[in-house]
Amino acid sequence: MPKIKTHRGAAKRFKKTGSGKIRRFKAYKSHKTGKKSPKRVRNLRKGTLISEADLKRMSKVLPY
Structure with missing residues (x-):
């Protein structure tokens, strides 16, 4: 079987x-x-995890 290509747009936006x-x-x-508000902008800087519902789909575009 051939290797799965990584979705390059997703690779720039998400990290494992x-x-x-x-x-x-x-x-x-x-x-x-x-x-x-400054508090809202400050909290938007932080990263977060994707939801469990999206995990299976995102694992396909980011195989490695």
Whole structure:
């Protein structure tokens, strides 16, 4: 069987953790931050894990 190609767009946006979970970054922080509270913008900087519902699908686009 041939190797599975990694989806390059997803590879730039998501990273696999050591335990095999997938880390993502939050949306809505690139612009129009003047009307958002400093606390909200600060919390948007932090990464988070993708939901369990999306894990199977994301594992297919990020096989390695």
